[in-house]
Amino acid sequence: MQRIEGKTVAEAVLATLKQEIAAMGAQGCTPGLAVVLVGEDPASQVYVGSKVKACAELGMYSQKWAMPAETTQEELIDLIKQLNADDRIHGILVQSPPPAHIDEEAVVRAIDPRKDVDGFHPENVAKLVLEDETGFVPCTPLGCMELLKAAGICTQGAHAVVIGRSMIVGKPMANLLLSRKANATVTIAHSRTKDLPAVCRTADILIAAVGRPEMVTADYVKEGAVVIDVGINRIEDPTRPRGYRIVGDVDFESVAPKCKAITPVPGGVGPMTIAMLMSNTVKACKQLAAQ
Numbered sequence: 293m294q295r296i297e298g299k300t301v302a303e304a305v306l307a308t309l310k311q312e313i314a315a316m317g318a319q320g321c322t323p324g325l326a327v328v329l330v331g332e333d334p335a336s337q338v339y340v341g342s343k344v345k346a347c348a349e350l351g352m353y354s355q356k357w358a359m360p361a362e363t364t365q366e367e368l369i370d371l372i373k374q375l376n377a378d379d380r381i382h383g384i385l386v387q388s389p390p391p392a393h394i395d396e397e398a399v400v401r402a403i404d405p406r407k408d409v410d411g412f413h414p415e416n417v418a419k420l421v422l423e424d425e426t427g428f429v430p431c432t433p434l435g436c437m438e439l440l441k442a443a444g445i446c447t448q449g450a451h452a453v454v455i456g457r458s459m460i461v462g463k464p465m466a467n468l469l470l471s472r473k474a475n476a477t478v479t480i481a482h483s484r485t486k487d488l489p490a491v492c493r494t495a496d497i498l499i500a501a502v503g504r505p506e507m508v509t510a511d512y513v514k515e516g517a518v519v520i521d522v523g524i525n526r527i528e529d530p531t532r533p534r535g536y537r538i539v540g541d542v543d544f545e546s547v548a549p550k551c552k553a554i555t556p557v558p559g560g561v562g563p564m565t566i567a568m569l570m571s572n573t574v575k576a577c578k579q580l581a582a583q
């Protein structure tokens with residue numbers, strides 16, 4: 293069994309980006325990212341902190357906007373308009389999920405698609421489906437594809453099963469696997485799929501993006517399959533100093549012995565999400581500079 297170390301792959305991606313950013317800076321073009329957080333969700337605060345830290349480590353410009361939970365939709369969209377017009381900013385993202393009173397779709401539509409480094413804007417969704425590489429692909433599925441590549445997993449003709457149909461992971465993941473580059477045969481499964489374990493057992497590559505702690509057990513996995521665990525779930529654990537631990541959607545202990553390769557949680561897909569965000573911001577900077 294090969295353990296796919298996302299942390300190591302992410303570090304390599306970031307090291308390459310750091311050199312590229314230094315060269316861009318010498319040409320007078322430093323990529324800039326604006327990260328917007330509405331509310332005080334503890335996990336979101338951690339992720340936003342990691343994004344700003346990654347920018348600093350790479351020599352990128354960043355702005356962090358921490359707004360109170362009661363921020364109105366109008367105030368948030370006003371900020372986005374301001375960031376759209378700011379030449380120092382090439383990438384804009386609003387940390388998800390926002391508070392319930394915010395219409396996330398309307399907020400995403402307000403972002404200039406050329407600065408939508410999360411790849412959530414309908415224009416970028418369309419570009420992914422059309423395989424137009426000028427668009428931005430959501431960071432987590434993009435990171436999963438990089439992990440498959442780094443681990444030497446061939447997707448050509450493979451049967452990939454994606455569990456989950458979210459706009460952030462499941463749907464873009466399926467599109468990437470289906471693309472003419474990857475050429476996988478793709479099944480998208482979800483909570484209403486009949487006999488989910490049986491469907492998953494047909495997968496050469498199983499992508500778990502359900503958001504349910506350790507739901508995918510050994511009976512979901514074919515012998516020799518590749519398993520990519522996208523889940524990041526906090527579960528209570530009084531033995532830990534923080535009072536919780538992070539587990540994936542896959543029960544690693546029972547599944548790993550059956551796998552050809554598997555990603556751990558933590559240290560698998562999560563760090564790649566941040567690395568791909570940095571990569572998308574560099575791409576946005578280059579594309580905007582070329583216009």
Ligand SMILES: Nc1nc2c(c(=O)[nH]1)N[C@@H](CN(C=O)c1ccc(C(=O)N[C@@H](CCC(=O)O)C(=O)O)cc1)CN2
Binds near residue numbers: 342385410559565566
């Ligand atoms: N606007 C967005 N919101 C959200 C996205 C996104 O891509 N754009 N993805 C997730 C959260 N996320 C980044 O935003 C993210 C999640 C997890 C990790 C990560 O590195 N996890 C570590 C464990 C971290 C911990 O201890 O808590 C790991 O897996 O090793 C990075 C980014 C939802 N929202």
